Amino acid sequence: MTLQPRPGILDIKPYKPGSAAPKGAVKLSSNENALGCSPKAAEAFREAADRLHIYPDGGALRLREAIGKAEGVDPAQIVCGAGSDEILQLLGRAYLGPGDTVLQSQYGFLVYRLVAMQSGAQIVSAPESGHTTDVDAMLAAVREHRPRIVFLANPNNPTGTWIPRAQIERLHAGLPEDTLLVLDAAYGEFVDHPDYESGMGLVNHHDNIVVTRTFSKIHGLAGIRLGWAYGPAHVIDVLNRVRGPFNVNLPAIEAGIAAINDKAFVEQSKAHNARWLAFLTQQLGGLGLEVTPSVCNFVLVHFPQTAGKMAEDADRFLTSKGLVVRDVKPYGLPHALRISIGLEEDNRRVADALAEFMGS
Ligand SMILES: *Cc1c(COP(=O)(O)O)cnc(C)c1O
Numbered sequence: 518m519t520l521q522p523r524p525g526i527l528d529i530k531p532y533k534p535g536s537a538a539p540k541g542a543v544k545l546s547s548n549e550n551a552l553g554c555s556p557k558a559a560e561a562f563r564e565a566a567d568r569l570h571i572y573p574d575g576g577a578l579r580l581r582e583a584i585g586k587a588e589g590v591d592p593a594q595i596v597c598g599a600g601s602d603e604i605l606q607l608l609g610r611a612y613l614g615p616g617d618t619v620l621q622s623q624y625g626f627l628v629y630r631l632v633a634m635q636s637g638a639q640i641v642s643a644p645e646s647g648h649t650t651d652v653d654a655m656l657a658a659v660r661e662h663r664p665r666i667v668f669l670a671n672p673n674n675p676t677g678t679w680i681p682r683a684q685i686e687r688l689h690a691g692l693p694e695d696t697l698l699v700l701d702a703a704y705g706e707f708v709d710h711p712d713y714e715s716g717m718g719l720v721n722h723h724d725n726i727v728v729t730r731t732f733s734k735i736h737g738l739a740g741i742r743l744g745w746a747y748g749p750a751h752v753i754d755v756l757n758r759v760r761g762p763f764n765v766n767l768p769a770i771e772a773g774i775a776a777i778n779d780k781a782f783v784e785q786s787k788a789h790n791a792r793w794l795a796f797l798t799q800q801l802g803g804l805g806l807e808v809t810p811s812v813c814n815f816v817l818v819h820f821p822q823t824a825g826k827m828a829e830d831a832d833r834f835l836t837s838k839g840l841v842v843r844d845v846k847p848y849g850l851p852h853a854l855r856i857s858i859g860l861e862e863d864n865r866r867v868a869d870a871l872a873e874f875m876g877s
Contacts, residue, residue, distance in 0.1 A: 677811025
């Protein structure tokens, strides 16, 4: 007899992160913040180096208080994690088991599939229309499968699209009371539309909505692994039972507090993104490429299905120019590439390279 993990574990395809950039190349494959992070966060991280022999505060209280103050919510309804990835994993650990179903939309974030499979649950995807979540399709899948968890990234990665508050409310209204709606707002800070709702405003009106947030994107702290969830007290209590006692490290807590208080850096990141998202969308669209309208810090670009002009040809061409982007085949998007917004120079290089690629 050989040692075996639980059934289903060996069916999991390990998550493949965006490719690293070789020396001198620009990494536009992981939606990292082009501006880096808040200098104050970096300083707080460095100062924490004097205390690395001390255990962190297991409850991350000062960080939760800083988040609560910035967001106008009760810190008791927040739980922090090593990235929002960990929060998603904890939700799976707590609420899913063999025989359960998880629902996502067609191009949902790949981590949702991992979370389902790690718990022995099955994942079901509802078709999207125009690379956007289709609430009617989601509701039809809810009736058919009665999922325990519905994961919805709003806006979504890798599509960059979003659905308005009224649609979220309609989706929620169609869920059984014992189904948890997880609204993943990893890119929420980038969205500037009066009809956008991250979910923060819905949590206290319902017992089965939890919102996940991250320091990896607008705050530019992907390397320290820091995220959090805001939810009803009973869900937060459950997450506190299943998390590791010191799941968020001490330098991450200190950098996170500094980052959440540096509103100027967040505004700067948002303004930079708005400007260059518009630039890339317009430039690439002008080359005859279809660009899915994005509100995030990346664009999903669709390539022709003609020899020499396919997504994989473009990927190779960009790589040869020192531009590393994301292949989205694992999402079922073999004819597209996802390109993160970079610094001005990077974005101009992407536009120039793709102009050359399309013209050649
Ligand atoms: C980047 C991203 C996250 C954040 O992951 P972290 O673990 O917090 O770095 C969560 N959800 C989506 C959809 C993302 O794209």
